[in-house]
Structures are given as structure tokens and as C-alpha cells.
Amino acid sequence: MNQPESSKSLFLGGAAKATAANREKDVPRMGAEAGYEAVVVEDVAPVRISAFIGFFIAIASFTAAVGKPMLVLPVLAIAFCLFALRKHSGAAKPVGTTVARIGLVLACLFGATGFFVHYLKYRTLGDQAVYFAQEYLELAANGEEALALELQKSAPNRQVSTMKLDAAYELDQSAQEQLDNFRGGAYADVQKVGPDIQWELDRRPRVFQKYGREKVDTYWRDPTGSFSGVIQIEMEWHPTKDDESADWQVTLFQIERELLVAPAIL
Structure with a gap:
């Protein structure tokens, strides 16, 4: 019995769609014993x-x-x-x-x-820098200007510990000029306040690296108000090298100044 043309087309169209769907779902693979097998695409493990x-x-x-x-x-x-x-x-x-x-x-x-x-490294460096900066303030307040100036030099450039610094500076004209310049800076303000002042931290120390060197910025204020400014002491850490022991160097000792920034060009 002949089927109508429309029914035949409908039947062939459904069969084609079912075949296409099965083709997308199943992927043939060669089995070890049974020849070709059907592998469901969903069972193939993706690689991440x-x-x-x-x-x-x-x-x-x-x-x-x-x-x-x-x-x-x-x-x-x-x-x-x-x-x-x-x-x-x-x-x-x-x-x-x-x-x-x-x-x-x-x-x-x-x-x-x-x-x-x-974190531990920077915390340790910060604590040590605060301790030595406070000792340096006490040294300057007591009038040990020659020793305070020596601590601003790197260890190889300092005078030997057995030498009398005052006598050495009197014999060296260049050292005398350095000492005169040193007296005119923050040292004069610290000495004017006196050794009885217990300087306090104005803010947390700032630990940073500059050209591969470990540095710490410390800021100090006078709690009594005799000195209204803030003293900035920048310390540089020199680790142990060859036969030289580790030490701190004072690389900046000044009254904190506001940075001058050029206005934006509109």
C-alpha cells in the first residue's frame, strides 16, 4: 500500500534528525576485542x-x-x-x-x-631601627656631636674606635667643616631641647628598599611640646659582609619637611 507523499517526507525527515542526533552523541572507537564501539561524548574526560x-x-x-x-x-x-x-x-x-x-x-x-x-624581616628591621634611632637622639642631645657625625658615615669610612674623635676632628680641616655643617641642622634643635626629653615615635616606622638597600624611616616628636617639629631619622641596614660585622648607618637626620610637588598642568 502506497503511503501519501506528505507522510513519507515526514517519516524520512524524522529519521534523518534521529540519525544526526545519534551521530553527535556517539563517537566510534576501536575496542580491544569487539572492534568498533560507541562512546558517548559526555563520557570523554575533558583536559583542564x-x-x-x-x-x-x-x-x-x-x-x-x-x-x-x-x-x-x-x-x-x-x-x-x-x-x-x-x-x-x-x-x-x-x-x-x-x-x-x-x-x-x-x-x-x-x-x-x-x-x-x-613580614618578620621588616618587623625586625623596624624594631631595630627604632631602638638605634632613639639611642642616636639621646647621643645628640648629650652633645656627642663628633660621634653622632661618625655614625652618619659607612663603617669603612669611620675613625677607629680607639681614636679620640675630638682630637682627630681638630687636626682635620675637612672634618671640622663637616662638623660645622652638622651643628647647624637638626642636631642644634635636639641639643636645645636637652637630654631629659623622652622622644616618642610620631608614626610607625617605614621599612623600604632603595637601590637594593634596606632602609627604615623613623619620625620623632617631643611629647612636652618644647619642640613643635618632627625629627626624621633615616637608617640603613648593612648586613654582615666578609670580615665586617652588621651595623646601622644614619643616612638622614633632619627636621621633617613637606615635599614640594609641582601643581598639575591642566
């Missing part, structure tokens, strides 16, 4: 490339303990690994999730280690 990228960045993030800018590496590694561990649809587990979890642990470990290393 971000997991491997995050893992390699996490390995490199051990450098976070060496330099502060390297702390960006564990942050990047954590971002890549978390992205690789995002939710997935389908029955197959994505390839790389285990690698992403390992990278996440390494990034957190190296990142936390680097952060605490830098």
Missing part, C-alpha cells in the same frame, strides 16, 4: 590545561621567600588552580583536577611562607 599551568606556577612560587615582588606568583597559581577545579557537567572526571589540588596546596604553602618571611 589551567590545572597544569597553575601547578608549574606553584612550583616557581618558592621564590616568594626571596623577593617581595615574587608574592604575585602564588596568587596567580591559586587563581589558575581554583579555575581548574570549577564544576563540570558529565560523568567523566576532568583530567588535571588532582594536579590542580597539589598546585593549590603548594601555592598556599609557598605564599604563606614568603609572606611571613618578609
Whole structure:
């Protein structure tokens, strides 16, 4: 019995759509024993490339303990690994999730280690600089101008500890000129206030690096109000090198001044 033309077209169209749907769903593969088998696309495990990228960045993030800018590496590694561990649809587990979890642990470990290393380092440098700056203020207030000036020089350029500084400065014309300039700065204000003043920190010390050198800025004020300004003392840390022991050098001793900034050009 012949079917109507419209029914035949409808039947052939439905069969074509069903065949196309099965073709998208099933992918042939060669089996070990049974020849070709049908593999459902949803069962194919996707590869998370971000997991491997995050893992390699996490390995490199051990450098976070060496330099502060390297702390960006564990942050990047954590971002890549978390992205690789995002939710997935389908029955197959994505390839790389285990690698992403390992990278996440390494990034957190190296990142936390680097952060605490830098934090403890800067906290230690800040505390030491505050102590030596306070001792320097006391030294200047007591009128030890020659010794205070020597502490502004690097260790190799200082006079030997057994030499009498006052006599050495009297014999050296250049040293006398340096001493005269030193007397006209913040030293005169500190000495005028007197040695009985217990100078207090005006703000937290600022620990920073300049040209690869460790420096700390400290700011001091007179709690009695006899001196209304703020004394700025910048200290530089010299680590142990060869036969020289570690020490602090006073690189700046002045009354804090407001920085002059050029007005914006509109």
C-alpha cells in the first residue's frame, strides 16, 4: 500500500534528525576485542590545561621567600588552580583536577611562607631601627656631636674606635667643616631641647628598599611640646659582609619637611 507523499517526507525527515542526533552523541572507537564501539561524548574526560599551568606556577612560587615582588606568583597559581577545579557537567572526571589540588596546596604553602618571611624581616628591621634611632637622639642631645657625625658615615669610612674623635676632628680641616655643617641642622634643635626629653615615635616606622638597600624611616616628636617639629631619622641596614660585622648607618637626620610637588598642568 502506497503511503501519501506528505507522510513519507515526514517519516524520512524524522529519521534523518534521529540519525544526526545519534551521530553527535556517539563517537566510534576501536575496542580491544569487539572492534568498533560507541562512546558517548559526555563520557570523554575533558583536559583542564589551567590545572597544569597553575601547578608549574606553584612550583616557581618558592621564590616568594626571596623577593617581595615574587608574592604575585602564588596568587596567580591559586587563581589558575581554583579555575581548574570549577564544576563540570558529565560523568567523566576532568583530567588535571588532582594536579590542580597539589598546585593549590603548594601555592598556599609557598605564599604563606614568603609572606611571613618578609613580614618578620621588616618587623625586625623596624624594631631595630627604632631602638638605634632613639639611642642616636639621646647621643645628640648629650652633645656627642663628633660621634653622632661618625655614625652618619659607612663603617669603612669611620675613625677607629680607639681614636679620640675630638682630637682627630681638630687636626682635620675637612672634618671640622663637616662638623660645622652638622651643628647647624637638626642636631642644634635636639641639643636645645636637652637630654631629659623622652622622644616618642610620631608614626610607625617605614621599612623600604632603595637601590637594593634596606632602609627604615623613623619620625620623632617631643611629647612636652618644647619642640613643635618632627625629627626624621633615616637608617640603613648593612648586613654582615666578609670580615665586617652588621651595623646601622644614619643616612638622614633632619627636621621633617613637606615635599614640594609641582601643581598639575591642566
